[in-house]
Amino acid sequence: MFIMMNAARYAVGVQGIAIAERAYQKAVVYAKDRVQSRPVDGTLSAAAPIIHHPDVKRMLMTMRSFTEGCRAMAAVAAAAYDAAHHHPDADTRKQNAAFYEFLVPLIKGYSTEMSLEVTSLGVQVHGGMGFIEETGAAQYYRDAKILTIYEGTTAIQANDLVGRKTARDGGTGAKAIAAQIEKTEGLLAQRDSANAKAVLKRLKAAREAFVDVVEFIAANTRSNPNAAFAGSVPYLMLAGNLMAGWQLARSLLVAEDLLAQGTDVAFMQAKITTARFYADHILSRAPGTRDAIVDGAEAVTALAIESF
Ligand SMILES: Cc1cc2nc3c(=O)[nH]c(=O)nc-3n(C[C@H](O)[C@H](O)[C@H](O)COP(=O)(O)OP(=O)(O)OC[C@H]3O[C@@H](n4cnc5c(N)ncnc54)[C@H](O)[C@@H]3O)c2cc1C
Structure with a gap:
């Protein structure tokens, strides 16, 4: 199935x-x-x-x-x-x-x-x-x-992400992906360009936010399921944001290399600018989403059903 x-x-x-x-x-x-x-x-x-x-x-x-x-x-x-x-x-x-x-x-x-x-x-x-x-x-x-x-629905995808894809193995698989992202950060750190430095800053912050949430989900899914699932869709959005931003960071590395060789200059410049934009404007949402998940679970569930 x-x-x-x-x-x-x-x-x-x-x-x-x-x-x-x-x-x-x-x-x-x-x-x-x-x-x-x-x-x-x-x-x-x-x-x-x-x-x-x-x-x-x-x-x-x-x-x-x-x-x-x-x-x-x-x-x-x-x-x-x-x-x-x-x-x-x-x-x-x-x-x-x-x-x-x-x-x-x-x-x-x-x-x-x-x-x-x-x-x-x-x-x-x-x-x-x-x-x-x-x-x-x-x-x-x-x-x-x-x-x-x-x-x-998005919530059903998020339930899958929380339950089968994260909590079931205690977050081990998610953290293994985070370790791969850290390797890309290492490659970005070797670059001198302002664009690579800016993308590195945002990618690192988003990856750290992701790991914090993975640990929160792994710790709470059984003992406090309402807290974990209150953050399920925000966790999916944070993880998707990070995975997409990671790929754009990788594309920046390739585009910088090809640009240095003079290959398809306008296309490569556009790739680099697009990766930089995503990092500064979209990947930068990740730490705020982490705070909403880790600190905000109680506010999601606190209001009694009769009060709605
Ligand atoms: C145009 C269209 C085409 C479709 N085509 C097909 C098709 O070809 N084959 C087919 O089998 N189906 C089809 N569907 C059905 C579609 O897959 C369902 O509408 C969809 O899965 C949502 O289920 P539901 O409508 O029962 O909503 P509900 O399950 O009632 O969901 C309502 C809300 O409650 C939330 N919710 C429900 N359960 C949970 C939960 N456990 N945790 C958190 N939130 C929850 C949902 O996220 C949603 O926000 C189609 C629907 C439409 C509108």
């Missing part, structure tokens, strides 16, 4: 990534066309296409980096699935199978939740036209909403 469920969950996660990409492409076209207001830096004396405004660029970068991060996470999971089945070494097959199993609820849960944020931003970039059905931006937003519901 879980072979079928994993395939379906993976596929729905990829639907989220696909719809996010489509919403991004549509928003970019509109932002280059729609003229409104003069740029704040005074570079143009007349109204300019809205892509000149920093907040519109912020929205487009959020859409772009979320989509690229989740796509990279899904590709890495697919490679792990292949290695789990076809690698000649039995231990390597086992490690890849565990890694793939850990990633599936994140690809389903995190990628579809991010597709809602991305498609919502797509509507926002279009302003009032985004709310008009004929424009098509709102259709993406509505279509993205079903992805967090069918093939198991």
Whole structure:
């Protein structure tokens, strides 16, 4: 049954990534066309296409980096699935199978939740036209909403992450993944670039936040299940955020090397900028999410049911 469920969950996660990409492409076209207001830096004396405004660029970068991060996470999971089945070494097959199993609820849960944020931003970039059905931006937003519901709601993915994927082995598998992330941090630390240093700072903080939450989940799932499950979806979001940000950090390392060789310069610069944006704007959410899970469980469950 879980072979079928994993395939379906993976596929729905990829639907989220696909719809996010489509919403991004549509928003970019509109932002280059729609003229409104003069740029704040005074570079143009007349109204300019809205892509000149920093907040519109912020929205487009959020859409772009979320989509690229989740796509990279899904590709890495697919490679792990292949290695789990076809690698000649039995231990390597086992490690890849565990890694793939850990990633599936994140690809389903995190990628579809991010597709809602991305498609919502797509509507926002279009302003009032985004709310008009004929424009098509709102259709993406509505279509993205079903992805967090069918093939198991986000909470059901999070229950799987907490129970089968984290608490069952006392967090050992999750911490083994954290150790792999630490190796990427080591590679980033050897770089001189400001971008690598910035990404390292955020990746390290997010990985430490993840480990804190894994320990909290492992310690509480049996003894205080309401506390552990009160943080289940935030834990899924933190873990998905970290896995996507980790892949973008790896892409920064590759892009810096290829840039130094003069390969595909504009593409590599865009990869580096996108990884940096994700680190500063999205990966930086992780420590706050950790605090909400570890310190905030009681506030979730404290209110008596009669008080709702
Ligand atoms: C357009 C569409 C197409 C669909 N296609 C198919 C299909 O082809 N085949 C098929 O079998 N099904 C299909 N479904 C059903 C879909 O999989 C379910 O709607 C989905 O799994 C949610 O179940 P539910 O609707 O019973 O919601 P509920 O289980 O009632 O969930 C309601 C809320 O309670 C939360 N919740 C429930 N249980 C828990 C829990 N244990 N812990 C934490 N929170 C919980 C949920 O997260 C959700 O927020 C489809 C649904 C839609 C809308």
